[in-house]
Amino acid sequence: VKVGGFPMTVAGMSALKTSEEAAGQSVIKLHAGDVLTGGSYYSWFKGTADAKMMQHACFHAMVIGNHEFDDGDQNLANFIGNMSDTSVCASGTKVLSANVVAGASSPLQNKYVKSHVFTLSGESVGVVGVTIKRKTEESSFPDPGTTISDEKTAAQAEIDALVASGVDKIILLTHIGYANDVSWMATLNNVDVIVGGDQHELLGDASDLMGIATPHAAFPAELTNGNGKKVCVVQSWEYSKTFGKLRVDFDANGDVTSCSGKPQFVYDSTSFLQNLVDSAGEDYTEAFNDAKKNAMVSHLNTLGNWHAVTNDAATAASFETYKTQVDVLKTTKIADVPSNICFERIPGQGRSTVCETSASYEHGGAACQLVAKGFLHRTKNADICVQNGGGCRTDITAGDFTKDDAYKMLPFSNTIVTMDMTGTQIIALMEDALDMAHNGGSTGAYPYVAGLRMDIDMSKTKGSRVSNVEINSRLEGSWAAIDTTATYVVGTNNYIAAGKDGYSTFNDVTGVDSYMNYAQTMIDYAEEVQTLNAPAKADMTTQSYISPNGTAHTVATPPASSGAAIFGHAVAFFAFVGAFAAL
Numbered sequence: 001v002k003v004g005g006f007p008m009t010v011a012g013m014s015a016l017k018t019s020e021e022a023a024g025q026s027v028i029k030l031h032a033g034d035v036l037t038g039g040s041y042y043s044w045f046k047g048t049a050d051a052k053m054m055q056h057a058c059f060h061a062m063v064i065g066n067h068e069f070d071d072g073d074q075n076l077a078n079f080i081g082n083m084s085d086t087s088v089c090a091s092g093t094k095v096l097s098a099n100v101v102a103g104a105s106s107p108l109q110n111k112y113v114k115s116h117v118f119t120l121s122g123e124s125v126g127v128v129g130v131t132i133k134r135k136t137e138e139s140s141f142p143d144p145g146t147t148i149s150d151e152k153t154a155a156q157a158e159i160d161a162l163v164a165s166g167v168d169k170i171i172l173l174t175h176i177g178y179a180n181d182v183s184w185m186a187t188l189n190n191v192d193v194i195v196g197g198d199q200h201e202l203l204g205d206a207s208d209l210m211g212i213a214t215p216h217a218a219f220p221a222e223l224t225n226g227n228g229k230k231v232c233v234v235q236s237w238e239y240s241k242t243f244g245k246l247r248v249d250f251d252a253n254g255d256v257t258s259c260s261g262k263p264q265f266v267y268d269s270t271s272f273l274q275n276l277v278d279s280a281g282e283d284y285t286e287a288f289n290d291a292k293k294n295a296m297v298s299h300l301n302t303l304g305n306w307h308a309v310t311n312d313a314a315t316a317a318s319f320e321t322y323k324t325q326v327d328v329l330k331t332t333k334i335a336d337v338p339s340n341i342c343f344e345r346i347p348g349q350g351r352s353t354v355c356e357t358s359a360s361y362e363h364g365g366a367a368c369q370l371v372a373k374g375f376l377h378r379t380k381n382a383d384i385c386v387q388n389g390g391g392c393r394t395d396i397t398a399g400d401f402t403k404d405d406a407y408k409m410l411p412f413s414n415t416i417v418t419m420d421m422t423g424t425q426i427i428a429l430m431e432d433a434l435d436m437a438h439n440g441g442s443t444g445a446y447p448y449v450a451g452l453r454m455d456i457d458m459s460k461t462k463g464s465r466v467s468n469v470e471i472n473s474r475l476e477g478s479w480a481a482i483d484t485t486a487t488y489v490v491g492t493n494n495y496i497a498a499g500k501d502g503y504s505t506f507n508d509v510t511g512v513d514s515y516m517n518y519a520q521t522m523i524d525y526a527e528e529v530q531t532l533n534a535p536a537k538a539d540m541t542t543q544s545y546i547s548p549n550g551t552a553h554t555v556a557t558p559p560a561s562s563g564a565a566i567f568g569h570a571v572a573f574f575a576f577v578g579a580f581a582a583l
Contacts, residue, residue, distance in 0.1 A: 001296075002268040004241040006053040007311035007319055012266035013057065013243060014312065025247070026120035029057070030127070031093075032197025032235070033065025033175030036079060037515060040326045040403060043523055046075055049322040051082035056315040058089035060118055063129035064097040065175040065197060067515065069140040077107040088314075096129025096173060099154035100136075103145025114158050117167055123250075126162040130155045130174040130185070132198055135512060138381040151176055156188050163190050168254025171195060178203075178216065178235050182223065186233055189226035192256050193233075193248055200238040200515065204263045208305055220246055220259050232259035241265075245305070262305040269297045269308035333400035335526035341396035341534045343367040345389035345443045347545045347553050354395045361553050364446065364542045366534035368392040371410065371518075372450035373535060374525035375491050376474060378516065379416055382491035383473040384426075384451035388433065388501050390444015391493055391518070401532055403523055410519035417497040417511040423484040427469055429505040430454065435462045436502025438548060445501040449541045451475050452482075457546040468543070475539065493518050 002008075017027045031054070036042055041049045054062070068076045080095050095112040102108035115128040133148040142148070151174075159170055170192050172185050177199040185194050202209070203219035225231040236244035246261035272288040288296065300306035342355035344365025350357040352365070360366075368389050375385035394409045421429070429447075436445035438458055454469040470479040471488065492506070499507040526532055545553040 001272050003265055004239070004267075005319075006057065006240055007316040008266040008268070008309050009240050009243055010056050010312040010315045011309040012264060012307050015307070015309070016245060016264070026123070028061075028118060028120060028125065028127075028171075029059045030171070030173050030195050031057075031059045031062035032173060032195055033063045033131070034067045034197060034515065035062065035065070036070060036076070037065075037067035040330060041322055043403065043520060044326060044329050045322060046071060047079035048082055049319075051079050052088075052318045052322075053315065054083050054093060055085055055088040056312065056318060058091065059093045060091070061094040061096055061116060061127050061129070061173060063173040063175050063197070064095060064100050064112060064131045066132050066136040066140045069136055069142045069146075070516075072141050073102065073106045073108045073143040073146055077111050080108075080111045094127070096127065097131045098128050098158040099133065099149040099151055100131050101147045101149055103143055103147075106143055106146050108146065114154075115162060117162065117165075123169065124167045125169045125171060126159075126167040127171045127173050128155055128158045128162070130172060130176055132176045132180075135198075135514070141380070151180070152184050152188065155185060155191075159188060159190050169250055174198075178233075181233050181235070182221065186223040186231050187226050191225050191231050192229075192250070192254070193246070193259070194231065195244075195246070196233065196235045199235070199513075201235045202237040202242075202263065203235055203244075208262055208303055219244065219262055222259060230256040230259070232256060234261065236263055265306045266309045267300070267306060268310075269293070269300075272296055330404045331402050333402055334406075334523065335401040335529065336531045337396055337398050337401050338531065338533065340398050341366045341370060341532065343392060343395040345446045346437060347542055348547075349443065352395050354397055362542075362545065362555065363537055363540040364448065364545070365389065365392070366540070367394070367396050367409070368448040369450070369535045369540055370396065370532065371522055372448045372541075373475070373539075374522040375416060375493075375518065376450040377525045377528070378521040379418060379491040379514065381489050382418055382451075383488040384449055384471060385416075385491035386429070386447055386449045386496070386503075387493065388444055388496050388503070389437075389446040389448060390442065390501060391495065392448075396532060401526055406519050406523045406526065410522055412493075412495065412518070414493040414495050414518040416491055416514045416516045416518060416521060417494045418489055418491045418514065419497070419506070419509045419511040420487050421490045421505075421509055423469075423471075423482040423486050423488065425505055425508065426452070426482065426488065426490065427466055427484070429490075429503060430466045430469070431462055432502050432504050434458065434465055440502050442501055445496075445503070447541060450539075453479065453539070453541055453543050455544045456542055458548045459546055459550040472539075479538075 020027050035050050036047050083093050094116040098114040118125045130151050136148050172191050172194045174196040175198045178201040181194045181196040201216040202213050203217050204215045221233040223231050234244050234246050242263045242265050245264045248259045249257045251257050273285045276286055340354045342352045342359045342365050344351050344360035347364040348361040368387055371392055372385050372387040433445045433447040436442050451472050455467045457465055469482045471482045472479045496503040497506050497511045
C-alpha cells in the first residue's frame with residue numbers, strides 16, 4: 001500500500017488539525033530535523049524541493065539536524081531562506097537550535113534562533129531546539145568556525161531563560177536520538193515534552209502498526225524530569241512514512257497532567273498489492289479485487305490511526321514539478337567512465353558481464369573497491385571503509401555514469417555507519433568475512449575495504465588466512481602495517497554493521513548511523529571527481545589471493561577459461577513511497 005509522502009501527509013495533518021481545533025484543542029506542528037538528507041530530490045535540488053514541501057506542511061518549528069550541514073553552512077542558509085514564502089505558509093517555520101554556534105563569518109548568522117515562544121489559545125509555549133554535537137561535527141560538514149556546544153548544557157540554559165521570562169510550558173525539539181532524549185533531555189529541569197529525531201525510532205503499540213515494524217518503545221514514553229514532574233517523550237520514525245499525534249494536557253501551573261497519542265498513517269485506499277508466488281516458484285504481485293480492498297479499508301478504519309486520504313492538491317502540484325525534472329535528470333551524466341570497471345565478488349569468480357574473468361583473477365572486483373572508496377570520501381571521520389561484495393550489483397561500464405547507474409549498482413536502502421575498532425578487531429572482521437564468503441554460503445561477504453590491503457590464503461584455516469595487513473588512513477598518506485593495539489574509525493553499510501553476512505565482529509562494537517544513503521555517497525563522489533577510474537592495484541584490498549585448493553591467483557596462473565560469465569541473479573525491487581524527510 002502507498003503510505004506517506006508529503007502530498008498525502010499534508011492532507012492528513014491538515015484534516016487532523018481542523019478536527020482538533022474544532023474540538024477546542026490548540027495544535028502545534030513540529031519537525032525534528034534532517035530535512036536535507038539523501039535521495040534524488042536533495043541530490044539535484046540541494047534543498048529547494050524539500051523547502052517547498054516544508055512550506056506546504058507549514059510547521060511551526062523545526063530543529064537543525066546533523067544532515068542539514070551535509071553541504072555546509074551556505075546550503076543550510078539557502079534552505080532556510082527558501083522556506084520563507086508567506087504565500088504558501090503565512091506564519092513561516094521557525095528554525096531552532098540552542099547549541100549550534102554559527103561562526104562569525106557564517107551565512108547562518110541571524111538565520112535561526114535558540115528557541116521561540118508560541119501563543120496557543122492565550123497560553124505561552126516555549127520550544128527549544130537541540131542538535132546532536134558529535135555526529136554533526138564528525139560526520140557532516142559545518143563550516144570552519146561553526147561549532148556545536150554541549151547538548152544538555154545548552155538546553156538547560158535556554159529552558160532556564162524561558163522560565164525566567166514567565167513561560168511555564170516547555171517543549172524540547174531535539175535531533176539527538178531517542179536514547180539521548182530519555183537519558184539526557186528527560187532529566188532536565190522544567191521540561192514538559194520532548195519531540196525527537198535522529199535515530200529513526202518507530203514508537204507505539206504493535207497492534208496499531210499492522211506488522212510494518214516492531215516498535216522500539218511506547219508512544220509516548222512518560223518519564224520524570226529533573227523537578228520530579230511528568231515529561232512526555234515521542235519520536236516519529238522516518239522519511240514521512242508517518243507523523244506523530246501527541247495530546248498533552250497541562251494544569252494551571254503549567255505541569256503535565258496527561259499525555260497520549262499514536263503514530264498516524266496516511267495511505268492511498270484505491271490501490272493495494274499483494275505478493276504471491278506462482279506454480280513455478282516465481283514471485284509476482286497482484287492488485288486486490290474490490291472485495292479485498294473494501295475489507296482492508298474497513299479493517300484499517302477500526303485501528304483509529306490509519307487515514308485514507310487523497311493528495312493535497314497544492315503540495316502534489318509542487319511535487320510534480322520536481323518529479324518531472326528528476327525523471328529526466330536521473331539519466332543525465334554525472335561522471336565519465338573511460339573504461340569498464342569490473343564487478344566481482346571473489347577473485348576470478350567471473351560475475352562481470354563486460355570484463356574477462358582474468359580481469360578480476362588477481363585482486364577481485366574494482367567496482368566494489370571503488371564503492372568503498374566513495375564511502376571513505378564522504379565519511380570524513382573514517383580511517384577505512386568496508387563494503388561487502390554482495391552489496392554491489394553491477395559493473396561500472398565505459399561511457400556516461402548517471403544517478404540511475406548508481407542506484408542500479410547499489411539498490412538497497414543501506415546507510416553508512418561508523419564505529420571505533422582496534423587493529424585486532426579489524427583483522428578478526430576480515431577473517432569473519434572470508435570465512436562466510438567461502439564456507440558460509442554467501443560469496444557476497446567477500447570484503448572490499450578502502451584504506452586497507454592484505455594478502456589472503458584461503459587454503460589455511462580461519463584465523464590464519466589474512467596476513468600482511470596494512471592501512472593507509474583515508475588513502476591520504478602511505479601504507480603501513482596495521483597497529484593491532486591502535487583504534488581506527490571504520491565506516492561500513494548498516495547491513496553488515498549489524499553483523500549480517502558473517503561480519504560477526506561488528507557485534508562487539510557500537511556503531512553510529514549517519515543515515516547517509518550508500519548509493520548517495522557514490523553519487524557525491526562521482527559528481528566531485530567527474531571521472532571514474534578503477535582503483536590502482538596497490539590500493540586494492542586483495543593484494544594476493546590463494547584459493548581453497550592452494551592455487552595462487554597470479555598472472556602466471558590465469559583462469560582455465562576466460563570470457564565474461566553472466567550469472568542469473570534474483571532481483572529485489574524496493575518501493576520507496578515516502579518522499580523527503582521524517583516528520
